Amino acid sequence: MKKLITTLQNIWKIKELRNRILFTLGMLFVFRFGSYIVLPGVIPEVLDNATQNNNSPNDLLGLINVFTGGAFNNAAIFALGIMPYITASIIIQLLGFAVPYFQRLQQKEGESGRKKLNQITRLLTVAITLVQGGGYLTYINSLGAVDPTIPLSIFWISNIIILSTGTVFSMWLGERITDRGIGNGISLLITIGIIATLPQALVFEFQSQLENNGLIIFVLEMAALFGIVMATVLIVQGVRRIPIQFAKRMVGRGSNQMPAQGARDYIPLKVNASGVMPIIFAQALMFLPATVAQFFAGEGSDLATSPVLRALNDFTSAPYNIIYFILVVLFTYVYTALLVNPQQYAEYLKRQNAFIPGIKPGKPTADFIDAVTTRITLPGSIFLGIISILPAFAAGFGVNIAFAMFFGGTSLLILVAVVLDTLQQIESHLLMRRYDGLVKSGKIQGRSRMQGIGANM
Incomplete structure (x- = not known):
């Protein structure tokens, strides 16, 4: 225990490390806070009753809910979380094994290739979010959790924009944690969602x-x-x-040449x-x-x-x-x-x-x-x-x-x-x-x- 306390004191003494840890905790708090802000037009009570026994951690919807820390079942603005970005990253990685263009970007073009891949991944993330967001809103509507006084078209258009913005903002949070915090930001966002349950x-x-x-x-x-x-x-x-x-x-010149050990x-x-x-x-x-x-x-x-x-x-x-x-x-x-x-x-x-x-x-x-x-x-x-x-x-x-x-x-x-x-x-x-x-x-x-x-x- 004394060793642990000493280590924690040493961590706090290092200003840069302390600031990085506090910054990471602050970004994770923002992410968790967004997991409880319900989309406009959704009736939380009806949604809770519908999702209570509707999925388990074993099925697909239950797995997504675990990775988003409950935001999926809450119909929150971060309901899709970082999952569209993970999906886009997996797709780009698989394309790197099969498509020569992506192979060249990954292996031969260095930093410029990585930047290009990141840009493609972000654009693909937005496209996936639009598709998944539409499916998610359709799922919410099928549960009867949408306020009937709101026109369905307005509910659908406004909330798909909010869901897409939430995913892009989550991706931005992850990148900021990676740059200014401690650890891999994207991985930490998934981890905090899992730990939340x-x-x-x-x-x-x-x-x-x-x-x-x-x-x-x-x-x-x-x-x-x-x-x-x-x-x-x-x-x-x-x-x-x-x-x-x-x-x-051989190291040296002339008479000073000598073999360097392997x-x-x-x-x-x-x-x-x-x-x-x-x-x-x-x-x-x-x-x-x-x-x-x-x-x-x-x-x-x-x-x-x-x-x-x-x-x-x-x-x-x-x-x-x-x-x-x-x-x-x-x-x-x-x-x-x-x-x-x-x-x-x-x-x-x-x-x-x-x-x-x-x-x-x-x-x-x-x-x-x-x-x-x-x-x-x-x-x-x-x-x-x-x-x-x-x-x-x-x-x-x-x-x-x-x-x-x-x-x-x-x-x-x-x-x-x-x-x-x-x-x-x-x-x-x-x-x-x-x-x-x-x-x-x-x-x-x-x-x-x-x-x-x-x-x-």
């Missing part, structure tokens, strides 16, 4: 266990959650270091290079059966009452979790193959006059890196698959659904990754001013300083 879910779980004389069970649940978080940290931070060596070269370094290949993307893609596919069931439900079709569809719409069922696990593993391999380019590593080593000891330059080096990547992706993909289905196991053991979602899945991975990145930036400020870091010894592995040629590629 945690206290209520935790209190509800505690009260539920207390009423059933299950205080020991609640303690065991917290211990299990702590263990899962620690395991997630290990996988997120885990890297496989491939040692490399730079060729010896410098050693390594290529850090992450065990989980794909991050949270495989879970997002797999979850999107798992939403399709529910969408089909809802589409046919109003027509009295047998398809809507099919046992298969009912099982695929129940995230605690065995078929759902088996298919979900397999999809996560497959998408992990696919996304890792898109992100990690062994040929690019081999070319970079050749240009830098470096080599992997015992491996010939060129194609043998690319094949070796590809083989290592494939081997380390297996445990990473299995772990992601297990993380994705852990909420179902937690719910099966009696944990309420809202709290069970924090035992794994997208929410847990995002929380861990963002917290680690933010702590790394705080530790960097402390170490630059010769203060102790956030941990007692060492640094936050894989975060505190970019080592290896992976940082240069």
Whole structure:
């Protein structure tokens, strides 16, 4: 505890770090405040009654509501939050793998290419927001939560402008946090939305266990959650270091020439290079059966009452979790193959006059890196698959659904990754001013300083 208090005092002593943290907290407060300002023309009481049991954290609308910190169900001006920007970023990233123009912007045109991509992403965000905003307002109208005294056309036009402005403003807040605050602004906005639902879910779980004389069970649940978080940290931070060596070269002139010792370094290949993307893609596919069931439900079709569809719409069922696990593993391999380019590593080593000891330059080096990547992706993909289905196991053991979602899945991975990145930036400020870091010894592995040629590629 004394170490923690000393660290907090050191953080407060650094004026720049203190101002950045306060600025970040202020921007996050503005974002959360906007999550409670209801769109004009919406009747909050009717909306609350309609959405109370209309979606759960397992379906698409419930997931969006979790990421927006409840703003989606509140019909707030930030109802769409930063999600259209995330969607646009994913689209641009995928285009970078397939379209030569975007590949050139990402890899060869440096800072000017990144600025051009950011501009395209912003424009695509506005377009996506207009489409999603129209669908969201139609959804609100279908719930009967629109004031009947307001013409529908005026409600639709005015609020779609407000929703678009809210998303653009959220994007601006994220960029300001990145520039003048601490941590990645966009990621922090998503994280604060996820964390916003945690206290209520935790209190509800505690009260539920207390009423059933299950205080020991609640303690065991917290211990299990702590263990899962620690395991997630290990996988997120885990890297496989491939040692490399730079060729010896002559230093000096004339009779003073002498061979310089070959410098050693390594290529850090992450065990989980794909991050949270495989879970997002797999979850999107798992939403399709529910969408089909809802589409046919109003027509009295047998398809809507099919046992298969009912099982695929129940995230605690065995078929759902088996298919979900397999999809996560497959998408992990696919996304890792898109992100990690062994040929690019081999070319970079050749240009830098470096080599992997015992491996010939060129194609043998690319094949070796590809083989290592494939081997380390297996445990990473299995772990992601297990993380994705852990909420179902937690719910099966009696944990309420809202709290069970924090035992794994997208929410847990995002929380861990963002917290680690933010702590790394705080530790960097402390170490630059010769203060102790956030941990007692060492640094936050894989975060505190970019080592290896992976940082240069």
